Amino acid sequence: MNNHSELAVAGLVIVLLAAAMFIFTSELLGSEPAVAPYRPSLTAFLWTYRGMDILVQGFLIFAAAAAVATLFRVEKGPGAVEEAVEESPKSSGGS
Amino acid sequence: MEIPLILQPVAVLLASAVVVPLIDVVGRAAKAEKIREIFAVAAFAAAFTSMLNLYFEIGRTGPQSFVLGDYGPSLGGVQLYADELSVFVSLLFCGLGLLAAIYSVKYMEVDTGLDKYYSLLLTLVAGLVGVSFSRDFFNLYVFWEMMCISSYTLVTFRKYRWEPVEAGFKYLIMSTIGSLFALYGISILYGLTGTLNFGAISSMIPLLRERAGLLTFYLIIAMLVSGFGVTAAVVPLHTWLPDAHPAAPSPISAMLSGVVIKAGVYAISRSLFTIFSPLSFDYGTLLMILGVLTMTIANLGALMQRDIKRLLAFSSIVNIGYILSGLGIGAYALTTYYASSPQIAISAAILGVMGALFHLFNHAIGKGLLFLGSGCFVHELETRDISRMEGVGRRMIWSGVSFSLGLLALAGIPPLSGFWSKLFIILAGFSVPESGLMKVVSIAIVINSIFAASYYLWLIQRIMLKKPSEKVGQASEAHPLMVLPLLILAIVLVVVGLWPGMIIQFAESAARALLGG
Amino acid sequence: MVEVWQLFVTTSALTVIIGLYCVASKRNMIKTVIGVEIITSGINLNFLAFGYGPYGQDPLAQSVVITSIVIAAAVAAVALSMVINAYRHYGSVDVKKLSRLRW
Numbered sequence: 001m002n003n004h005s006e007l008a009v010a011g012l013v014i015v016l017l018a019a020a021m022f023i024f025t026s027e028l029l030g031s032e033p034a035v036a037p038y039r040p041s042l043t044a045f046l047w048t049y050r051g052m053d054i055l056v057q058g059f060l061i062f063a064a065a066a067a068v069a070t071l072f073r074v075e076k077g078p079g080a081v082e083e084a085v086e087e088s089p090k091s092s093g094g095s
Numbered sequence: 096m097e098i099p100l101i102l103q104p105v106a107v108l109l110a111s112a113v114v115v116p117l118i119d120v121v122g123r124a125a126k127a128e129k130i131r132e133i134f135a136v137a138a139f140a141a142a143f144t145s146m147l148n149l150y151f152e153i154g155r156t157g158p159q160s161f162v163l164g165d166y167g168p169s170l171g172g173v174q175l176y177a178d179e180l181s182v183f184v185s186l187l188f189c190g191l192g193l194l195a196a197i198y199s200v201k202y203m204e205v206d207t208g209l210d211k212y213y214s215l216l217l218t219l220v221a222g223l224v225g226v227s228f229s230r231d232f233f234n235l236y237v238f239w240e241m242m243c244i245s246s247y248t249l250v251t252f253r254k255y256r257w258e259p260v261e262a263g264f265k266y267l268i269m270s271t272i273g274s275l276f277a278l279y280g281i282s283i284l285y286g287l288t289g290t291l292n293f294g295a296i297s298s299m300i301p302l303l304r305e306r307a308g309l310l311t312f313y314l315i316i317a318m319l320v321s322g323f324g325v326t327a328a329v330v331p332l333h334t335w336l337p338d339a340h341p342a343a344p345s346p347i348s349a350m351l352s353g354v355v356i357k358a359g360v361y362a363i364s365r366s367l368f369t370i371f372s373p374l375s376f377d378y379g380t381l382l383m384i385l386g387v388l389t390m391t392i393a394n395l396g397a398l399m400q401r402d403i404k405r406l407l408a409f410s411s412i413v414n415i416g417y418i419l420s421g422l423g424i425g426a427y428a429l430t431t432y433y434a435s436s437p438q439i440a441i442s443a444a445i446l447g448v449m450g451a452l453f454h455l456f457n458h459a460i461g462k463g464l465l466f467l468g469s470g471c472f473v474h475e476l477e478t479r480d481i482s483r484m485e486g487v488g489r490r491m492i493w494s495g496v497s498f499s500l501g502l503l504a505l506a507g508i509p510p511l512s513g514f515w516s517k518l519f520i521i522l523a524g525f526s527v528p529e530s531g532l533m534k535v536v537s538i539a540i541v542i543n544s545i546f547a548a549s550y551y552l553w554l555i556q557r558i559m560l561k562k563p564s565e566k567v568g569q570a571s572e573a574h575p576l577m578v579l580p581l582l583i584l585a586i587v588l589v590v591v592g593l594w595p596g597m598i599i600q601f602a603e604s605a606a607r608a609l610l611g612g
Numbered sequence: 613m614v615e616v617w618q619l620f621v622t623t624s625a626l627t628v629i630i631g632l633y634c635v636a637s638k639r640n641m642i643k644t645v646i647g648v649e650i651i652t653s654g655i656n657l658n659f660l661a662f663g664y665g666p667y668g669q670d671p672l673a674q675s676v677v678i679t680s681i682v683i684a685a686a687v688a689a690v691a692l693s694m695v696i697n698a699y700r701h702y703g704s705v706d707v708k709k710l711s712r713l714r715w
Contacts, residue, residue, distance in 0.1 A: 010636040018629045050675050052175075053237055056225065057682055059109045060241045063218040064686035066116075066211045067248035071693035073208040075255050233676055240683045247690055257701040261710045264694045268644060271687055272635060275651050278680070279628060282655055286621075286662030291672065 100152055101177050103145040104189065104224050111138030112217035119210035132200045135213035139193040142220070146189045150182045158608070176230035180605040183452065184361050185227045187459050188354045192220040194580035195346040198467050201574045202346055202474055212252060219245035219350065223358050231292040232281045235362065236274075243270055243326070246355050250343040262342035266335040270325055273332065277322025277362075280315045284370075287311065297370045304375070312371065316378050319366050320385075327359025328412050329419065330389040336412060337396070341404035341479065345470025348404060352411040353463035357455055360415060364422055368609050373444075379427025383536050386420030389413070390543040397550060402479045403469050406554065407462065410505070413547055414458040420536055421451025421520040425610070432527055443526040448606040449599070450519030456598060457512045457591070461505045464584035468498035471573040471581070472558075476566070481554070486563035490570045493578045497585040499555050504588045506548035511592040515599075517544055620661030627654030641695045641705045645688055652684040 115131055115138075122130035158178035177185075196216060203209060222242030229235040247270070251263030285291055288299045300312070325332045336356075340348045367378055390413050397409035425447035432440035471494040472487050473479055488495025504511035517540065524537030563570075572578065591598050631654060634647030656677045663673025695705060702709045 007637055010633070014629060014633045014636060017632065021625055021629065050233070053233060053675070053679060056109075056234075056237050056241070057679055059112070059218065059221070060237065060244065060683065061686060062113060063215065063241055063244050064689055066214050066218075067244055067690045068693050070208050070211045070215065070248055071251065071254055071690070071697055073211070076207055233672075233679070236676075237679060237683070240687070244686055244690055247694075251694055251697070254697050260694060260697045260701055264641070264691070264698060264710065267687070267691050267694060268635065268648065271648050271691075272632075272651065275648070275655060279655050279658065282658040282662065285659065285673070285676075289665075289670075291676070 100145070100149050101175055101228065104142045104149070104185070105221050105228070107138060107142045107145060108217050108221035108224065111135070111141075112214045112221065115214045115217065116210045129200075131210050131213060132196075135217065136193070136196050136200070138217060139189065139196045139220070142224075143186075143189040143193050146182070146186055146224075149177060150186060153177060153179060153182055175228045175234070177228050178608040179601070180361075180365075180452070180608045181227040183456075183601055183605040184357065185224045187357070187456060188220055188223040188227070191350060191353050191459060191463050192216065192223075194463065194467070194583060195350050198349075198470070198577055198580045199344075199346045201576045202470060203344060206253065206344075208252075212249070215245045215249055216347075216350075218242075219249065219355075223354060226358050227361060230294070231290075232284070232366075233291050235366075236278060236281070239274060239358075239362065242355065242358065243274060246347075246351060249347045250339050250351070252344055252347065259342040262335075262338040266339040269332070269335045273322045273325025275322070276318050276325075280318030280322060283311070283318070284315050293365075293369045297372070300371060301375070312376065316367065316371060316376065316381075320363055320378070320381065323359050323362040323366070324385070325359075326356065327363060327419075328356050328389075328415050329385050330392045330412070330416075333389070333393070333412050337405050337408045340408035340411070340466075341402055345404075345466055345473060348408075348470070349463040349466035352408065352466055353459040356411065356415055357459055360418055360422075360455065364609060368426070373426040373429040373610075374433055375430075377427075377430045379423045379425070379430050380532070382419050382423030383427060383532065384423075386416045386418075386423055387536055387539045388416075389419060390416030390539065394543055394546050397547075401481055403472070403481050403484065403554075404466070404479055406481070406550070407465050407469060410547060410551075411458075411462055413543065414454065414462070414505070416543070417517065417520060417540060418451045418455050418458070420540055421447050421454060421523065423447075424520065424523050424533055424536060425451070425606075427533060428523070428527055428530075429610075431530070439527055443523050444610060445603065445606050446519055446526060447523035448609060449602045450516055450523055452602040452605050452609075453519060453595075453598060454513075454516035456602065457504065457516045457588075460584050460587055460591075461501045461513065464497060464501035464581060464588065465505070467577075467584070468494050468501060468581050471577055472498075474577070475570045475573060481557055483564070484567065485557050485561040486559075487567050487570060488559035489563055490567060491572045494573055494581055495559055497578075497581040499559055500585045500588060502551045502555050504592065506551040507544050508548070509592075512588050512595060512598075513592075515592070515595050617661050617664060620657060624654045624657040624661060627651075627657065630654075639706050639708060641698065641707055641710075642692070644707065645691045645695065648691070649684060649688060652680060656680055 111134070115135055118134045119131045122128050158176060196213070199212070199216070203212060206212070219242055222238045222245060225238030226235060226242060229238055247263055247267045250266055251259045253259050281291070284296060287303055288296050290296060321332065328336045340352055343351060371378070373379065393409050393412035393416065397406055397413070400406040400409060425444040428440050428443035428447060432443070471491065472484055475491065476484060476487060478484065488499065500511070504513045507513045507517045521537045521540055524533045524540070527533060628651050631647050631650030634650055635644050638644055638647065659673045659677050659680075660669070663670035698710065699705055
């Protein structure tokens with residue numbers, strides 16, 4: 001029962017969002033896109049204009065690799081002890 | 096090889112981020128494990144110094160820019176641009192990163208994988224600084240995502256407990272969808288103008304207003320505000336924040352609450368004010384309404400909390416509401432009153448935006464202080480429940496006093512700094528005599544400040560004035576490396592409160608840079 | 613007369629909406645991550661749709677799309693690592709189980 005009502009609410013919200021988006025998009029489709037100025041081919045473009053972004057993407061991939069390594073590391077001890085207010089799996093929180 | 100001054104902070108941070116794991120391997124082989132902490136703190140200090148150099152350089156010669164090669168920006172060349180607003184915000188990011196790193200040396204001792212922790216902290220600050228320096232949307236998006244990936248992982252750093260994992264996953268999904276919404280708005284903007292550079296787009300917008308309908312531009316504004324607003328924690332997109340901030344380790348909570356949500360506000364303001372001139376697009380009303388909504392709902396939410404970090408997280412959302420209202424007042428003043436009385440409108444706008452930026456500074460310092468201070472308490476007492484922490488300020492004098500100073504400053508008690516920033520925002524709302532909406536927003540800010548001050552004072556009473564219980568009575572002061580950042584931040588708050596002139600000047604030049612004259 | 617780019621823009625809007633529905637209504641965490649990837653695909657298509665001009669495909673749009681694919685892959689990697697960690701704690705990949713933190 002709960003599942004159906006939540007699905008229904010989600011579906012309703014998505015339908016409203018879609019309707020709003022289509023109203024806006026129809027106006028967008030009426031206008032014309034800009035003509036991009038002449039630019040060289042992709043490889044030339046990437047290396048000359050966008051070299052810095054490619055470099056930074058390299059560091060971003062490094063950060064993602066460090067992230068995955070962090071999430072899969074092997075723990076040796078119990079780690080830090082910090083008792084939160086909403087503690088056990090049985091309790092359902094609340095103020 | 097000479098690196099241009101504007102590239103130095105990001106280059107130092109990124110290079111150190113890659114080197115930290117290597118230093119860790121060397122350190123472990125040589126049995127000197129502390130090398131990586133020393134290296135990370137040194138890297139942050141170097142980045143902070145180069146940021147100060149950049150600030151002085153801008154004071155001498157004006158805004159700096161860096162163009163890759165000889166290719167002009169309008170053809171799609173990368174342009175990094177540092178004006179006063181960027182440096183204002185980046186100094187905060189680097190400074191708070193430095194203090195969080197010093198604090199983490201002691202706090203995170205019991206954890207494994209610390210080389211990756213410092214690496215990710217360095218990438219987080221690198222992404223933040225890159226966001227503030229970027230001048231076209233491609234750059235902004237790449238640095239933004241670097242910041243986001245680092246912050247998702249740092250929230251989930253203590254993955255051996257269930258709470259960070261749950262909070263981190265919620266944060267990841269919501270924030271990624273927000274960034275994708277913003278990217279969708281950027282793609283529509285690209286479709287209309289054929290370029291991604293801020294300057295080029297802003298010069299094309301007036302020409303396009305007849306060709307494309309006005310509705311399209313408001314759609315883009317809505318997508319940008321809601322997309323970046325997820326990270327900036329505006330209501331109703333804030334629900335990840337009260338779960339993520341308590342679950343993260345305390346120095347990361349300080350970074351998240353102090354600077355990452357400010358980066359969201361910065362992205363909103365930069366993309367709105369720079370591209371869509373406030374004279375022709377009315378988004379002041381939107382920002383003001385969002386600000387008032389954020390303040391009120393978060394204040395109500397903060398009343399019911401028993402967990403100290405959750406209370407502080409809700410109060411972060413309230414302060415983002417103040418900042419957004421200040422920006423909204425500035426934009427609204429320009430939109431509605433520029434035609435009739437330009438002088439009053441311009442001065443109201445500058446006052447509003449300056450108050451918002453000053454409050455951004457105050458809240459970052461203050462909330463950083465509060466989270467680091469509560470981290471001291473949590474580290475000693477091993478609990479986050481306020482009812483078990485009563486009177487701990489009497490046992491841990493230095494942290495308790497700094498914590499109370501931070502609470503007083505954020506509550507807006509004169510002569511601490513929070514009073515001045517809120518005063519500027521409220522005055523800006525009252526400075527245009529004939530406006531009704533701005534006065535209503537200012538009154539809402541006053542009411543919410545009084546409301547927030549009440550639970551801040553309640554917290555001070557619980558922490559400092561009550562009698563310590565048995566367990567609290569055995570607590571002792573935290574390690575000096577953890578107390579040192581607290582003292583530095585508290586001293587900054589007191590100094591800025593008593594002599595706000597320098598910061599006000601800085602904030603005013605930043606506000607002028609944002610509004611573009 | 614319907615032009616080609618209008619078809620692509622409509623398709624990308626539809627894809628984004630399908631992705632949003634997928635994120636909002638699926639109970640499996642992995643399906644949520646797949647929904648995020650669907651939204652990314654829709655946005656990439658939007659960039660490319662606007663990039664076609666008389667000089668061929670605009671390389672700025674192409675480079676943004678390449679970057680966006682890289683970033684989405686990185687985010688998906690981190691998200692799925694979190695899903696695995698959540699499975700170790702909760703024993704299932706059901707999003708409804710992740711509801712211990714309230715208020």
